[in-house]
Amino acid sequence: MATLKQVAAHAEVSVQTVSNALNAPHRLRAATLQRVTRSIELLNYRPNRNARSLRTSAVELIGYCVPSWPNGQAHLVMDQFLHALCASAESSGRHILLFTAPVGVEGMPVYEDLHARRLVDGFVLSQTETHDPRHGWLKEQLIPFVSFGRVWKESTQPGPWVDVDGAGGCAAAVRHLHETGRRRIGFLSWPKTSGLAEDRLSGWQTSCRELGLPSNHELAFRCQEDTIDAGARGTAELLDADPGIDAIVAISDILALGALRELTRRGLTAGVDIAVTGFDDSPLASVVSPALTSIRQPMDQIATELIDILTAPAPAGSTERLLQPELVVRGSSAPG
Amino acid sequence: MATLKQVAAHAEVSVQTVSNALNAPHRLRAATLQRVTRSIELLNYRPNRNARSLRTSAVELIGYCVPSWPNGQAHLVMDQFLHALCASAESSGRHILLFTAPVGVEGMPVYEDLHARRLVDGFVLSQTETHDPRHGWLKEQLIPFVSFGRVWKESTQPGPWVDVDGAGGCAAAVRHLHETGRRRIGFLSWPKTSGLAEDRLSGWQTSCRELGLPSNHELAFRCQEDTIDAGARGTAELLDADPGIDAIVAISDILALGALRELTRRGLTAGVDIAVTGFDDSPLASVVSPALTSIRQPMDQIATELIDILTAPAPAGSTERLLQPELVVRGSSAPG
DNA sequence: CGGGTGCGTTTGAACGTTAAAACGCCGGTC
DNA sequence: GACCGGCGTTTTAACGTTCAAACGCACCCG
Structure with missing residues (x-):
C-alpha cells in the first residue's frame, strides 16, 4: 500500500504537496499537479482514512441503529431505506455504520x-x-443527529427531522378513491397510542370532510396489531357495521392484505366491488393479485434530506422537512 | 474528550502505562492499575479508534454491500440477517459498514x-x-472475506463460506409431511438457473425417494418469478396435472403464499385438504392464516460463524460450514 | 559483592495524514 | 537596488495511539 511519502518520493516533491494535490489542487502549478497525479495513479495510491480522520477528527461515518422488533414484525421497506441511505451517504463520501442498541434510554450509552x-x-x-x-439526549450531549420521523407527543421537536406527510398521503388516497367514484370510505388503523396512526387517520378524516364524504367513527377501525389476520378481522368489522362501504384505506400494506383476503372470503372482488389501498408500497404490494394500490414513501429523497441535514455545515436551529408521499395506483383500486 | 495523555497526567503515570492498563492490565501492579482505572472512569476516557487503527492498521470494521434488487423483489429476512450480523460483530468489538456497489465484476473497484x-x-x-x-477476485487481491452462500456452479469454492443446507431443510419438510400422513408431495420451485433452487429441489427429491414417495417431474413446477401470483399459478398447474397431490413444499414463503391463495380459491383448506410449507420463515409466515409452516435459517448462528471465520487469526485454507435450518411447524401443515 | 533475571514502568519512535507557518523565488514599484 | 506581495513549495508540528526498546529496581545466585 503506497503512502503519501512514497508518492512524494516518486514525484520528487514534498509530502505536503501530494496532500495538496488531492485536497487543494488549485494551489499547485499545473505541471507539478500533473506529475503528482501521474505518480498517484502509477502507485495506485489511496489515502489512509484513519490517518486522515485522526488529523481532521472527522470520520465520515454515520451511525444507524438497525432496528429489531421482538415480535418478528416485518420491516418490509427497510432494505429500500438502507439502500437509499447508503447511496446518499456515499454521494458525499460518507458511509453508514450499523450497530445495535437497546430501545429507549438504556440504549443511549x-x-x-x-x-x-x-x-x-x-x-x-x-x-x-x-x-x-x-x-x-443526543441534543443535550451535542452529538449530531437527524431523525427520520417526528417525535410524536412532544411539545417541541428536539432536533432536526425528515418525515413523510402521512396525513397528506392518506388524503391523496381518499381523493383518488373519490375521483374513481367511491363515496363511502373506511379506514383501517392502528391503536390510538401511535402518533403515526393518528397522523394518517387525520388525513383520511379531513379529506373525507372536504369532499363531503362520511367520516364518522364507525368508518374507522383500529386493529390491535399489524398482521394480515388483524386486517381481515378489522375489515369484517367495518363491513358488518356499515355494508355500504365501497373503499378501504389501510394504514399499512399488511392490513391491506388482510382486507383483500376478507373481501375474497366474502366473494367480493377487490378493486371492483370494494377498493383497497395500503401504505408503504412494500414489495408485497406489487406481488399480490389484484396488485395493491399503495402510498409510497420517497426513500431516495428522504435519504438525501437526512444526509444533507446531518452534514450541513451549521445546524442552524431545528431543521424540519415534511416530504410528500406518492400514491401508486394499481388494480386494488381500479377505476370504476 | 479526554486523551491518554490527560488520563496519564491525572493518574501520575506515563501514557504507555494507561495504554497498558487497557490493553494488557496484567502488566501493571494492582495498585497502579486501580489508580489508572479510577482516572479513566473519572475522566470518562474512551480510546480514539482512529488513532488506534492508524497504529495497529486494523479498523475492526467489516464491509457489507447492501443488496438492491431492481425488480423490487423483497428481502423479507434481510433485517433479521443484518441484525444478527451486527450483534455478532459487536460481540467481538467490531462493527458493520454498509456500502453499495454495482453487481458483478463492475462492483469490484x-x-x-x-x-x-x-x-x-x-x-x-x-x-x-x-x-x-x-x-x-477478492481471494486474488488477498482481501479477507467470507461468503454467506456457496458459489454455485464453481468447481472449487474460492474462499470460506457459511451456508444453510437447503436440501436438508426441504428433506425435513418432506419427512414432516410424510409423518403427518401426506403421501403425494409437490414441489414449487424457481428456474433451473438458480443453484439455490437445484439444491433445495434435490432435498425434496431424495427424501421422497427414500420414503418411497413419488418424485416424478410432474410433481415439481418451476415458477418463473418469486411472486404470489406465480406461486398461485404454479399450484394450479400442479393440482391440475396431478389431482392426488396432498402437500406442497414451496421454495419460498412468497410462493407458499401463492399456494395458499390458490387453495382458498378452489375451496380447499390449507393444512386440512392440502398441506403447504414455505422457506425462510419470513415475518409473513406467522402473519397469514392459517400460519405458514416454514424452514427457518438460523440467522444468529450464521452470523456468528461468518464473523468467526472472518476474524479468525489464520484463514487456514478454505473454511466451509453448512448449517442446518429448522422446520417451524404451523397451521398450514397441521397434523392430520 | 558483582552480575544476571524479572517485573513494572518510562522513553523514543512510528503509524499516515493535514494545518499552519516558513521559505525561496519572481516580477513589479518606488 | 532595496523593498514588497504573491505564488508555489517545503518545513515543522501535531492528531492519539501502540510497539519495541530501554530503564530502574528488587531479588536471587554464586
Whole structure:
C-alpha cells in the first residue's frame, strides 16, 4: 500500500504537496499537479482514512441503529431505506455504520460510546417512538443527529427531522378513491397510542370532510396489531357495521392484505366491488393479485434530506422537512 | 474528550502505562492499575479508534454491500440477517459498514477502494450469484472475506463460506409431511438457473425417494418469478396435472403464499385438504392464516460463524460450514 | 559483592495524514 | 537596488495511539 511519502518520493516533491494535490489542487502549478497525479495513479495510491480522520477528527461515518422488533414484525421497506441511505451517504463520501442498541434510554450509552470513540460523526435515527428519549439526549450531549420521523407527543421537536406527510398521503388516497367514484370510505388503523396512526387517520378524516364524504367513527377501525389476520378481522368489522362501504384505506400494506383476503372470503372482488389501498408500497404490494394500490414513501429523497441535514455545515436551529408521499395506483383500486 | 495523555497526567503515570492498563492490565501492579482505572472512569476516557487503527492498521470494521434488487423483489429476512450480523460483530468489538456497489465484476473497484483506504478489514458477501466473480477476485487481491452462500456452479469454492443446507431443510419438510400422513408431495420451485433452487429441489427429491414417495417431474413446477401470483399459478398447474397431490413444499414463503391463495380459491383448506410449507420463515409466515409452516435459517448462528471465520487469526485454507435450518411447524401443515 | 533475571514502568519512535507557518523565488514599484 | 506581495513549495508540528526498546529496581545466585 503506497503512502503519501512514497508518492512524494516518486514525484520528487514534498509530502505536503501530494496532500495538496488531492485536497487543494488549485494551489499547485499545473505541471507539478500533473506529475503528482501521474505518480498517484502509477502507485495506485489511496489515502489512509484513519490517518486522515485522526488529523481532521472527522470520520465520515454515520451511525444507524438497525432496528429489531421482538415480535418478528416485518420491516418490509427497510432494505429500500438502507439502500437509499447508503447511496446518499456515499454521494458525499460518507458511509453508514450499523450497530445495535437497546430501545429507549438504556440504549443511549451505546450511542455515546460510538461517538466518544470516534467511530461515527453522528447518527440517523429511525423507528421513532412516541416520547422517544434519544432526541433530547443526543441534543443535550451535542452529538449530531437527524431523525427520520417526528417525535410524536412532544411539545417541541428536539432536533432536526425528515418525515413523510402521512396525513397528506392518506388524503391523496381518499381523493383518488373519490375521483374513481367511491363515496363511502373506511379506514383501517392502528391503536390510538401511535402518533403515526393518528397522523394518517387525520388525513383520511379531513379529506373525507372536504369532499363531503362520511367520516364518522364507525368508518374507522383500529386493529390491535399489524398482521394480515388483524386486517381481515378489522375489515369484517367495518363491513358488518356499515355494508355500504365501497373503499378501504389501510394504514399499512399488511392490513391491506388482510382486507383483500376478507373481501375474497366474502366473494367480493377487490378493486371492483370494494377498493383497497395500503401504505408503504412494500414489495408485497406489487406481488399480490389484484396488485395493491399503495402510498409510497420517497426513500431516495428522504435519504438525501437526512444526509444533507446531518452534514450541513451549521445546524442552524431545528431543521424540519415534511416530504410528500406518492400514491401508486394499481388494480386494488381500479377505476370504476 | 479526554486523551491518554490527560488520563496519564491525572493518574501520575506515563501514557504507555494507561495504554497498558487497557490493553494488557496484567502488566501493571494492582495498585497502579486501580489508580489508572479510577482516572479513566473519572475522566470518562474512551480510546480514539482512529488513532488506534492508524497504529495497529486494523479498523475492526467489516464491509457489507447492501443488496438492491431492481425488480423490487423483497428481502423479507434481510433485517433479521443484518441484525444478527451486527450483534455478532459487536460481540467481538467490531462493527458493520454498509456500502453499495454495482453487481458483478463492475462492483469490484468499490470493494478494492474500501479496503485500500482502510475503511474496512474485510467483507461479508451475501446474495451470492451463480458464477459470482467477487470471491475469486477478492481471494486474488488477498482481501479477507467470507461468503454467506456457496458459489454455485464453481468447481472449487474460492474462499470460506457459511451456508444453510437447503436440501436438508426441504428433506425435513418432506419427512414432516410424510409423518403427518401426506403421501403425494409437490414441489414449487424457481428456474433451473438458480443453484439455490437445484439444491433445495434435490432435498425434496431424495427424501421422497427414500420414503418411497413419488418424485416424478410432474410433481415439481418451476415458477418463473418469486411472486404470489406465480406461486398461485404454479399450484394450479400442479393440482391440475396431478389431482392426488396432498402437500406442497414451496421454495419460498412468497410462493407458499401463492399456494395458499390458490387453495382458498378452489375451496380447499390449507393444512386440512392440502398441506403447504414455505422457506425462510419470513415475518409473513406467522402473519397469514392459517400460519405458514416454514424452514427457518438460523440467522444468529450464521452470523456468528461468518464473523468467526472472518476474524479468525489464520484463514487456514478454505473454511466451509453448512448449517442446518429448522422446520417451524404451523397451521398450514397441521397434523392430520 | 558483582552480575544476571524479572517485573513494572518510562522513553523514543512510528503509524499516515493535514494545518499552519516558513521559505525561496519572481516580477513589479518606488 | 532595496523593498514588497504573491505564488508555489517545503518545513515543522501535531492528531492519539501502540510497539519495541530501554530503564530502574528488587531479588536471587554464586
